[in-house]
Amino acid sequence: MTFVVTENCIKCKYTDCVRVCPVDCFHEGPNFLVIDPERCTDCALCEPECPANAIIPGEDLPAGQTHFLELNAELARIWPTITESRETSPDSKEWDGKPGKFSLLERS
């Protein structure tokens, strides 16, 4: 299985998760991160790092978030790898916890 980045990452994108990944499996889009399920070793190191609690084990995805499993796989194939955490954007906190962010996801 794999860990999955879910909706609450959108427009937050703290990137704290990136620095702990042993296998560089995070990929970055304009306002969202995803995990490459092919590379993820299921080690769970990233999960507690996410200030937005957006990273969830694939098998524990709540109803309404299950499509993120496929979305992570799909976007990981398109987006470039991110291997270093960076400064958080000032509005990350503002977006944390806002409902209905899925429609704001930018693919490119």
Place this chain on the structure above:
Amino acid sequence: MSEQIVSKRSYCKICTNQCGVIIEVLGNQIVKVKGDPSHPLSKGYTCPKGRALGQSHQNPAAITQPLMRKGGELVPVSWDEALDDIAARLRKVVDAHGPNSVGYYFGSGLGMDASGYRMADTFYKSFGNPPKFSPLTIDGTAKVLTSCLVGGFPGLNPKTDYDNVDMLLYVGVNPMVSHGHNTGMFNPALHIRAAAKRGEVWTIDPLFTETARYSTRHIAPYPGKDHAILAWLVHEILDGGPVDLAQPVSGIEELRTALAGFDRATAAMIAGVEEQELDDLLAAIRRKGHVVVETGTGVTMASSANITVWLGWVLTILTGMMNRERGAWFHPGFITRYDSFQLPIIDNPFSPGAPTMPEVSGIIGDWPCAALPGEIAAGNIRALVNFGGSLIRSFPDANVLAPALESLELNVNFEIIENETTALSTHVLPTKDQVERPDISFWDTLCASVSMLYTPAVVEPMGERRSAWWVISQLMRRMALPVPDHVPADDRAPGADDLMLATLLAGARSEFAEVAASRHVTKPLEFPGRWVDEHIERFGGWKLAPPKLLEFWAQTRRADEALLGAQRQLCYISRRQRRKLNASLSFLGSPADIILHPDDAAAHGIAHGQKVRVHTSRGEIFLTANVSTTIRRGVASIPHGHEAANVNCLTSVEEVDKMTGMVRYTGVPINVEPAVA
């Protein structure tokens, strides 16, 4: 031509797990460290500590030249000057006061340097049997005690069968962060979640740890009171099963008598948990018909360590899980092949202890670390050779230890990064760090497989750093001590480091040449191991009721029952952090925080994020309040070995387990209050 980044395969030696890593090197600089997905054991996993190898290596406080105290200051000197001076002064102390006036600490710093550690041992033994200290008495003596008293051999160290386990009880252990240390766990989340999916994983810990997060159930007792839960479980299992012995045992009746009348209500009150939780746990064990119990430093650092580890073994043995599938296996060794000869029966781990602590026993040749300041103050120990230990942060009672270390005639410290302990030394000797030397996975029995790893050096040594084996052998030559014939004269000669490693594998399951060529050798594991069953049979079965432990239990039970209903003082538990290992890696920025339950914080007028003064009769530290419901009431959690807030300013050389010399490092009563600005 500009230099290119080169990827080099190696393995991490921060802990005994030893994950495969890929180190990206530019010239002699480490650019990045990541997990090696092609590594046959760790399969890409590394933790944030391992990926900080570059920062450890290129640390701004790195020591790259020998240092010697001159006119009160530590100043850089040549190896010749440092070694000549140490040898002359050590000889003077030994000649004037005898070899026992020099103490030796076998720290983790040199502990992961295979050839250095072996040479340190050779050096030590050339003086006979002088005072010896190691992390054993500040980490956990209860495991070796239990393996001797119950299993008749100190090297029996049960490891959970993670491929098959379906009823696992973690007590005071957080493998998500520690990686099990002597169980050897790569990618712990994968194993814990798989076990919870296959069956059930229960975690007993005052804190809702990372491991509790992935467990089926979590029970949060008072620290150091886990024994009450385990004792009640044993009581019930002896009465109503499941008992399904895999090997012969003795002592069942004595055990039954010792636990007679220990009922659920009493156990729950002592542990500070609900009776229903105990019922649920027993029901889970009965559902599965067995249980394997794993304990960690949360247990071994507590005052009840000896009986808690013992009762964990008893549960595992009674339900037939020792040396059986789904239960626990025993490592047959790679270097010494424990399955190739008749294991001797060694059921007495006790050895002479420190003269200033006559009531405290030594254990397998170690003196209690807590005795060091007293031995120095009494003039018994006049010089110290410290093989890579951060003493001020890892020994108890830092405020007592620091002036004692400062008063030594000679204090030689093998260290590569400046810390409070180097500042008190007379000489600091920087030996090659883990990326500067070739090495093998010397602590073979702590690994999760019957395997041996080899790595060449990844970068050139910084500055004047030399091989630890060479430094020690040079001291020996200068003191006219016999150096083994195979030891080369110069560590800079081609192949000298490898030659030293090769001799360590004499008689091992594979020769050095094979290990070095393939970087990794794994041999099949016989499980269940016949050698274990045969040894236990010769021992007359597992001894479930060793008299010393029954006596310990009786005393603890009396003390616990006498205090029932009494107000308990807030106490602290020691915590490992994800980006720190014991006294090292503070530079990764793990917070110096104290986790407090909201009720305890409110009772002491403390708000989240506020600076808190924590004090005992031994000293004080300042931490940031982390107010959280992840901890039970009445307990606070403080990081172990933090540079900015050394918890050993709170601990005491007087709080020592008399049976084994272990210091009390968890469940220690504290006072807390908001810090005055």
